[in-house]
Amino acid sequence: MPSQQELDLQISPLVQxxxxxxxxxxxxxxxxxASLFGISAGILGxxxxxxxxxxxxxxxxxxxxxxLLRIAPTALSSPASxxxxxxxxxxxxxxxxxxxxxxxxxGLAGFILTWTLFYGLVRA
Amino acid sequence: MAQVPVQTIHRDPQLFYWIxxxxxxxxxxxxxxxxxxxxxxxxxxxxxxxxxxxEQRSLLHGISLRSNFHALSRRSFHTRRDVVITAxxxxxxxxxxxxxxxxPANPMTDPSSMDGMMGMMKNQxxxxxxxxxxxxxxxxxxxxxxIMKLPFPLTIKFKSMLQAGVGTKDMxxxxxxxxxxxxxxxxxxxxxxxxxxxxxxxxxxxxQQMGQMGPQAPQMFGPGVDPNKQFLAxxxxxxxxxxxxVLDGVEQRLLxxxxx
Numbered sequence: 001m002p003s004q005q006e007l008d009l010q011i012s013p014l015v016q017x018x019x020x021x022x023x024x025x026x027x028x029x030x031x032x033x034a035s036l037f038g039i040s041a042g043i044l045g046x047x048x049x050x051x052x053x054x055x056x057x058x059x060x061x062x063x064x065x066x067x068l069l070r071i072a073p074t075a076l077s078s079p080a081s082x083x084x085x086x087x088x089x090x091x092x093x094x095x096x097x098x099x100x101x102x103x104x105x106x107g108l109a110g111f112i113l114t115w116t117l118f119y120g121l122v123r124a
Numbered sequence: 125m126a127q128v129p130v131q132t133i134h135r136d137p138q139l140f141y142w143i144x145x146x147x148x149x150x151x152x153x154x155x156x157x158x159x160x161x162x163x164x165x166x167x168x169x170x171x172x173x174x175x176x177x178x179e180q181r182s183l184l185h186g187i188s189l190r191s192n193f194h195a196l197s198r199r200s201f202h203t204r205r206d207v208v209i210t211a212x213x214x215x216x217x218x219x220x221x222x223x224x225x226x227x228p229a230n231p232m233t234d235p236s237s238m239d240g241m242m243g244m245m246k247n248q249x250x251x252x253x254x255x256x257x258x259x260x261x262x263x264x265x266x267x268x269x270x271i272m273k274l275p276f277p278l279t280i281k282f283k284s285m286l287q288a289g290v291g292t293k294d295m296x297x298x299x300x301x302x303x304x305x306x307x308x309x310x311x312x313x314x315x316x317x318x319x320x321x322x323x324x325x326x327x328x329x330x331x332q333q334m335g336q337m338g339p340q341a342p343q344m345f346g347p348g349v350d351p352n353k354q355f356l357a358x359x360x361x362x363x364x365x366x367x368x369x370v371l372d373g374v375e376q377r378l379l380x381x382x383x384x
Contacts, residue, residue: 007370010194010370011370011377027318028318031314031315031318031319032315032318032319034315035315035316035319041275042275046275047275047276048275048276048277049276051275051276052276107315109311109312109314109315110312110313110314110315110316111312112308112311112312113308113309113311113312113313114312115275116272116274116275116300116308117144117148117272119273119274119275120140120144120271120272120273121140123273
């Protein structure tokens with residue numbers, strides 16, 4: 001007999017293309033905002049830890065806003081089926097951990113680039 | 125211990141206009157050029173003849189039967205499986221059944237497989253040539269300048285990498301030369317390309333290299349793959365499936381779902 005998890009997936013299947021599209025949309029948003037955060041951190045003249053902390057806080061804030069504005073409303077209007085255990089995030093993204101942490105690593109390179117550029121231009 | 129005084133270096137502001145901006149603009153423009161070169165050079169896949177199309181489609185048929193068997197009823201699944209396995213084992217779908225059991229043709233001599241290799245070669249060249257050109261351009265014109273200060277401290281190990289061509293021993297490793305700005309651009313411009321060219325662009329070589337590092341999916345219909353062996357393996361995969369349907373026990377689930 002198939003395992004319970006396998007059966008769940010077969011009863012309510014997830015389309016891989018849509019999952020990939022969702023995470024690509026999120027990735028786009030995060031890499032764009034990371035560059036903007038880099039610009040603001042450079043203009044503010046943040047250095048070392050405070051700059052990285054700034055990035056961490058704001059990228060998590062972006063993800064949280066994305067969750068609140070885009071995911072939570074659809075979840076409220078159509079509650080999850082009683083059999084699925086993955087929760088709301090599991091319907092749109094691969095895993096909750098992936099959703100919350102991928103943004104920080106996605107945009108880091110872009111953040112450092114624009115941070116360095118604007119720090120150099122403003123403070124020099 | 126006394127506080128180490130912060131090093132300040134007075135630089136000509138012209139450095140920004142004549143080094144920093146040219147490198148950045150050239151990096152962005154090469155990325156865009158690389159993207160469009162890849163788009164232009166990618167050749168459309170050649171239409172296959174009838175028999176090889178049949179070979180590939182029938183193998184895909186077996187694979188989708190294996191992955192979606194739960195949507196079929198037991199009887200329907202067994203009928204399909206019997207048909208497919210018999211055909212696979214007799215080699216009815218093979219492109220040329222006479223060559224069954226012989227080793228596959230050498231991919232170097234097969235003209236149809238040369239196309240794929242040429243495509244790969246072109247992509248490799250499109251990555252390597254601009255990189256070497258820009259590297260040597262920066263080395264020739266801009267080596268030895270200190271242009272910027274990183275906003276975060278680094279250990280002394282980075283000094284040789286960031287300050288290549290700058291022969292000052294006591295300088296803080298935070299000061300970076302033009303070649304390190306090039307590296308920073310190479311890593312960080314992906315988001316700019318995402319913004320400019322859309323998501324599935326070919327502009328950044330970093331993303332492509334990452335893709336090559338990762339585990340590659342086994343080639344399905346590439347050169348040098350024996351289709352007969354693929355058919356036999358797929359027949360074996362189908363034979364071991366223990367059938368169950370999504371509709372098994374659906375009444376129970378329905379009754380559980382109804383709340384009064």
